[in-house]
Amino acid sequence: MTKKIKLLLAEDEPSLGQIVKESLETRNFEVFHAENGEEALEIYQKEQPEVLVLDVMMPKKDGFTLAKEIREENNGIPIIFLTAKSQTKDVLEGFKHGGNDYLKKPFSMEELIVRIHALLNRINLKKDNSKINIGEFNFNYTKQLLTHKEQSEPLTHRESELLFHLSQKKNEILDRAFVLKKLWGDDDFFNARSMDVFISKLRKKLKKDTNVQIINVRGYGYKLIC
Structure with a gap:
């Protein structure tokens, strides 16, 4: 049996979070869902996931702040931001805080999954180069x-x-x-x-x-x- 990929999903909208979680779980992911930034940080520290999907606008701790804190202890984990913002300055802000990729809402599950696997493949490529x-x-x-x-x-x-x-x-x-x-x-x-x-x-x-x-x-x- 193929080992499941551990993924942290931080999304404060319960219905969207549940849809994404269930969809990913059918694609060989083990998903930990948090509805605010503080909860997401606790889950990250406990579960040590392999990839992060973070909403930018969240209560208690926003996605950019969360990513910055995680980057201080883990420089290599792939991070994808989910955001309704698409201006250049917002995108650059995401990359500045350690994001590897971003998806504008609304997005398709197929696109999210493709991007997750692309980032994970890059990590494997890094190990060889x-x-x-x-x-x-x-x-x-x-x-x-x-x-x-x-x-x-x-x-x-x-x-x-x-x-x-x-x-x-x-x-x-x-x-x-x-x-x-x-x-x-x-x-x-x-x-x-x-x-x-x-x-x-x-x-x-x-x-x-x-x-x-x-x-x-x-x-x-x-x-x-x-």
Whole structure:
């Protein structure tokens, strides 16, 4: 029998929470449902789930605050935010607090399940690609660290994921639409602006090696030169 995947669902709307819980339980998930942020943190500490699905707006402790607290002790667990907000600043705020992905309400269960498995597959991929050389840099994908001459700098989850995909196609074009759909779920205008922000952050972090660059390939995407 396949081992069930332990998942924490934090959703303050009881009816939606129950629907999501029951749907996931038919797909080989063991689901722990919390209706507020404080309860969710208690369940997380007790059950140690493998993936988190967190509503942003919750009583007692919102999803962003909850994710930030969990990230302080677990840097690798996949986190998906459920939100009615879709403005760029709200999405960026979610990534800033440790989110790996987000889904706008209303959403389909099929899409949620696909995204959960995509994140879990990335975690497994990280284990197989823990250390990657990028010029003078050593990129530890598992620990989300970028090291240059023994000086290490932590990366956010989104920076780490983006750099990983760039590093897998060194000196080749990373298709813009592909990486947007892979990491953001959609290649719309707001997500494209979000990705540009993360590209700029990575460029600054890679400046210590002048032979390493991330260049724009107009109309196609980006290329990591090293």
